[in-house]
Structure formats: C-alpha cells, structure tokens
C-alpha cells in the first residue's frame with residue numbers, strides 16, 4: 481500500500497504580499513506545509529488572515545536583509561520578498577536594492593544549507609526600456625543604472641547573477657522567473673500601479689490618471705495564471721538553467737486599459753494626463769515560448785475576464801473605508817531593524 485507522502489516544507493518569502501499570498505493558498509491546496517515569511521513592508525495581514533488557523537501554515541515576521549531564522553528541513557524556497565510597485569520600491573531605494581541582493585543571498589544560503597530548491601522572483605524590469613519587442617529571455621536589457629528605477633531593476637539583475645553563480649557552482653538548485661505585470665485581488669489600493677490606480681479611481685469617481693500619452697503598452701497577467709507558472713517552474717524536474725518569462729502576451733496601451741476599466745466599472749470618471757515618470761518603459765510584452773516549451777504553461781485568463789474579480793475585490797475593499805478618498809501614494813514608513821552601526825554609534829534604533 482502507498483504511504484501518503486510527507487508534506488513538502490516550503491518557505492515563501494514575501495508570502496503576505498499580493499502574489500505571495502495567492503502562492504501560499506495554492507501550495508496549501510496541493511498539500512504542502514507553508515512557512516510564510518514577511519516583513520510587512522508592503523505585505524498585509526489581511527491577505528493571509530484566512531490561513532492563520534490552517535494547520536500546515538505558519539508565519540514569521542522578518543526582513544530577509546537579516547539572516548533568516550528558519551531551522552530544520554526545507555524542500556522549497558520561493559523568494560518573492562521585495563516591494564514591487566515603482567512608488568513603493570522607490571520610497572526606500574537603498575533597502576530595495578539590499579532586499580534583492582543581501583536578502584536574496586541570505587535566502588540562497590538557507591537553500592544551500594537546507595538543500596531546498598530555490599525559485600527567485602525576478603522581473604521584466606531587468607529588460608529596462610527594451611529595444612526589442614516582444615522580450616525574449618536572451619535579450620540583455622536596456623537599463624539606466626543611475627535612474628530612479630535602478631534600485632529595483634539593477635537589484636533584481638544582481639539577484640539573478642547570485643542565483644546563476646550558485647547554480648553554476650553546484651551549490652543551489654536555483655530557478656529564475658521574470659514576472660511581467662500581474663494583477664488581481666489583493667493588490668494594494670495604494671500600490672500606485674496602473675491596474676489598481678485605475679480601478680480605485682473609477683470606483684471612487686475620481687479622474688483616471690494617465691502618465692504621458694497613455695500610448696505606452698503593458699501586458700497584464702492574472703494572478704492565478706502567474707501562480708500556476710511559478711509552481712510549474714519550481715516543480716519541473718530538470719532545472720532549465722535559464723530565466724523563464726511568465727506573463728500574458730496580450731498587449732494593451734494604457735488608454736485601452738483605461739477604457740476597459742471604465743466599461744467594466746460603469747464609471748463616468750474623467751481622464752487626466754500627468755507627466756511620464758523617468759525611465760518609464762514604452763513597450764512591454766513577454767515572449768513566453770520558453771515557458772510553453774519547458775513547462776507546458778500558458779495564461780488562460782483574458783484581461784477583460786480577470787479584471788472582473790479584481791474590480792469586485794476593490795469594490796468590497798473600498799466599501800469598508802467609505803470616508804477615505806483615494807489619495808495619491810504616500811511613501812510607506814518602514815520600521816528599521818536595529819543595525820550594528822546604530823548600536824555602535826549609540827543612535828536611535
């Protein structure tokens with residue numbers, strides 16, 4: 481008689497974030513034991529509230545820039561820990577870069593000592609403002625290393641470098657996914673990203689903010705499709721030893737997205753144009769041939785379909801704070817861990 485397999489012990493860094501919490505749901509549903517690690521810089525207790533009493537779920541509040549306090553056997557480590565929307569990752573750019581470099585190294589060290597397989601959430605931002613279209617994984621990118629997005633773009637590029645060096649040295653079975661724009665329930669209303677901004681503005685009757693002409697493009701992947709791809713890449717037997725794009729190749733201008741959001745919300749909001757942020761990529765669309773061939777993966781949820789539960793989520797979230805108008809993004813306040821320098825200098829912790 482077959483004995484049921486022992487649950488896999490899986491660490492999800494960034495597990496209380498938008499994508500991370502959906503990943504925790506999916507892993508629990510497939511029978512894994514999930515340790516969710518999050519600093520709550522941009523993650524939220526609300527995202528994981530339904531999981532807190534689950535017998536295979538545990539939570540550790542921790543910033544991966546510090547050594548990771550997890551002991552015992554680990555089978556899988558997913559690293560999704562990093563602020564990912566431009567306003568949030570630019571609010572504390574040094575911490576963003578350290579999260580992608582020092583934080584990733586800390587998790588890779590844990591993968592090495594525990595023998596866990598490792599999946600690094602990288603990003604389409606490694607392509608910068610791309611000169612080729614659509615973006616294939618063998619394109620090296622066009623990134624301004626001194627611009628305001630560099631803390632994230634270059635941090636994630638360095639994170640990939642660390643993974644590949646440890647992979648080449650045979651020390652960690654590291655896999656890298658380059659995630660393109662993803663949306664769905666549990667995005668933060670104050671995320672500052674296009675999908676959340678437009679929906680919240682449309683539902684609140686505020687003007688929809690379009691940066692630049694609105695003719696720049698993005699490709700939007702629904703979160704359940706992305707999560708299926710993350711698990712597929714982690715579980716594929718042979719390490720592809722190459723980064724894998726995950727995203728929905730459907731490409732829309734920002735104005736087209738605004739029209740769709742207006743239709744689906746029934747909003748009569750006006751549109752207001754604002755200056756284009758520095759280094760804002762003009763076109764973005766993933767070539768997902770590699771994911772199709774290696775993982776048999778492709779997205780299933782078209783944009784108009786995925787926007788509906790996303791709008792429903794924000795409608796519900798906004799109904800719980802009726803007196804609070806949607807405000808432009810304020811930089812998040814980060815609780816600073818006590819660092820050796822501040823201790824030595826006797827400064828405030």
Ligand code: UDP
Nearest residue numbers: 566672673674675677689690691696734760
């Ligand atoms: N954008 C916009 N209005 C907003 C927020 C974003 O026009 O309220 C634009 C932004 O300039 C970019 C695109 O929408 O061209 C996608 O921005 P987002 O911050 O969602 O993600 P990015 O792909 O730039 O990281």
